[in-house]
Amino acid sequence: MIFDLHVHTNYSDGLFSPTEVVNLAIIKGIDGIAITDHDTVLGIEAAINYSKRINKIIVIPGIELGCIHNDEEVHLLGYFFDYKSKDIMDVTEQLRINRVIRGIKMVERINDLGMELTLEEVQKLTRKDYIGRPHIAQALVNRGYVNSIEEAFDRLLNRGMPAYIERETLSIVEAIDLIHDLDGIAILAHPGLLRSQETLFYCIEKGIDGLEVIHSKHTKNNIDFLLQICDNSDLIATGGSDCHGRIIDGDYLLGKYYVNINHIPMMRRRI
The missing domain is CATH 3.20.20.140 (Metal-dependent hydrolases)
Known part of the structure; x- marks a missing residue:
C-alpha cells in the first residue's frame, strides 16, 4: 500500500x-x-x-x-x-494565534524596510485565521519586490534575514x-x-x-x-x-x- x-x-x-x-x-x-x-x-x-x-x-x-x-x-x-x-x-489554537501575531509583525517589519505591503493582501492568499511565511512571500511576489517565493525567503523571511520574526x-x-x-x-x-x-x-x-x-x-x-x-x-x-x-x-x-x-x-x- x-x-x-x-x-x-x-x-x-x-x-x-x-x-x-x-x-x-x-x-x-x-x-x-x-x-x-x-x-x-x-x-x-x-x-x-x-x-x-x-x-x-x-x-x-x-x-x-x-x-x-x-x-x-x-x-x-x-x-x-x-x-x-x-x-x-x-x-x-494557541499555535494559530502565535502564528498570526508573528505574521502581522513580519508585515510590519517589511513596511519598516521600505516595502509597502498590507495585511489584507496577505490574507487574500490564505484563510483569514492562518498566516504563514509562504503567504507573505507570495504577496511580495505579487507586489514585484521579489521574483519568486524562494527569493522572498532567501532575502527577507528566513531566520537571520531582515523581515524574520521568531514565533x-x-x-x-x-x-x-x-x-x-x-x-x-x-x-x-x-x-x-x-x-x-x-x-x-x-x-x-x-x-x-x-x-x-x-x-x-x-x-x-x-x-x-x-x-x-x-x-x-x-x-x-x-x-x-x-x-x-x-x-x-x-x-x-x-x-x-x-x-x-x-x-x-x-x-x-x-x-
Missing part, C-alpha cells in the same frame, strides 16, 4: 482544499495520504469524510508541529493521534509528548535538511518513533545515512512529498515521494 505521508492543504500553507488534495492523490494512483498541516488539525476531518464517501483512498490524520532547538527550526510529524481531543485543539512554539519534548499522549506516532520531519546532526540524535534521545527518510529535498546520501540511523536505533522509516500544491519541475510533488505502509507494521496496524 503506497502512501504519501506528508501533504499540506489550504488549512495551513497549501494551495488545495482537503477535497482537492484527496482527488489529486487519486489521480496520482496512490493508496493513501496523510494530511499534515502546520500546527493545525482543522483540515483532517473534511479529507477523511470525503475519502470514506468516495471509498477510493485512505486518509491518515496527521500534523506537522514546528519547534525551535538550538536556534534551528525543527519539524515533527504526528500520525494516528486523536485529532479531535481537547488537548490538541487547545494547543493548536512561540512547542519545544521538541513538548511536541513528542503531546503526540504520544494522544496515542500517536512521532516522526522527525525531513532530518536531512537539519543543520546539526546533534538535533537528530537529541530527538532520538527524547523518544521519537521514526525518521522521515524519503523526502522531496533529500539526496541519496541523506537517505542512505538516515536508513542506517533507523536500523541502528530501531526507528521506523517513513516518507512523503511535503506537497503544498505547487507545480515543481512540471508536476505536483504529491505521490512522487512515498513509502509502502505494509513495510511499517506500526502504521499498518493502525490502518
Whole structure:
C-alpha cells in the first residue's frame, strides 16, 4: 500500500482544499495520504469524510508541529493521534494565534524596510485565521519586490534575514509528548535538511518513533545515512512529498515521494 505521508492543504500553507488534495492523490494512483498541516488539525476531518464517501483512498490524520532547538527550526510529524481531543485543539489554537501575531509583525517589519505591503493582501492568499511565511512571500511576489517565493525567503523571511520574526512554539519534548499522549506516532520531519546532526540524535534521545527518510529535498546520501540511523536505533522509516500544491519541475510533488505502509507494521496496524 503506497502512501504519501506528508501533504499540506489550504488549512495551513497549501494551495488545495482537503477535497482537492484527496482527488489529486487519486489521480496520482496512490493508496493513501496523510494530511499534515502546520500546527493545525482543522483540515483532517473534511479529507477523511470525503475519502470514506468516495471509498477510493485512505486518509491518515496527521500534523506537522514546528519547534525551535538550538536556534534551528525543527519539524515533527504526528500520525494516528486523536485529532479531535481537547488537548490538541487547545494547543493548536494557541499555535494559530502565535502564528498570526508573528505574521502581522513580519508585515510590519517589511513596511519598516521600505516595502509597502498590507495585511489584507496577505490574507487574500490564505484563510483569514492562518498566516504563514509562504503567504507573505507570495504577496511580495505579487507586489514585484521579489521574483519568486524562494527569493522572498532567501532575502527577507528566513531566520537571520531582515523581515524574520521568531514565533512561540512547542519545544521538541513538548511536541513528542503531546503526540504520544494522544496515542500517536512521532516522526522527525525531513532530518536531512537539519543543520546539526546533534538535533537528530537529541530527538532520538527524547523518544521519537521514526525518521522521515524519503523526502522531496533529500539526496541519496541523506537517505542512505538516515536508513542506517533507523536500523541502528530501531526507528521506523517513513516518507512523503511535503506537497503544498505547487507545480515543481512540471508536476505536483504529491505521490512522487512515498513509502509502502505494509513495510511499517506500526502504521499498518493502525490502518
